């Protein structure tokens with residue numbers, strides 16, 4: 001699959017870090033499975049991963065934690 005951002009790179013499977021902000025909480029996930037462009041380095045997450053990230057970030061926000069850094073865990 002070609003990268004939709006730079007249109008030159010190929011997407012390769014890897015892991016990336018992503019930071020989400022939800023209702024005043026900042027949650028950083030490490031080791032998130034992603035497709036990563038070998039040209040520009042942009043990371044893309046599939047729908048399932050994105051949903052899981054948002055759910056986990058919401059849970060952190062509900063606990064009122066301001067900053068949370070965690071390793072991504074598959075549901």
Ligand SMILES: [Zn+2]
Pocket residue numbers: 003004005006007008009037038039040041042
């Ligand atoms: Zn790219």
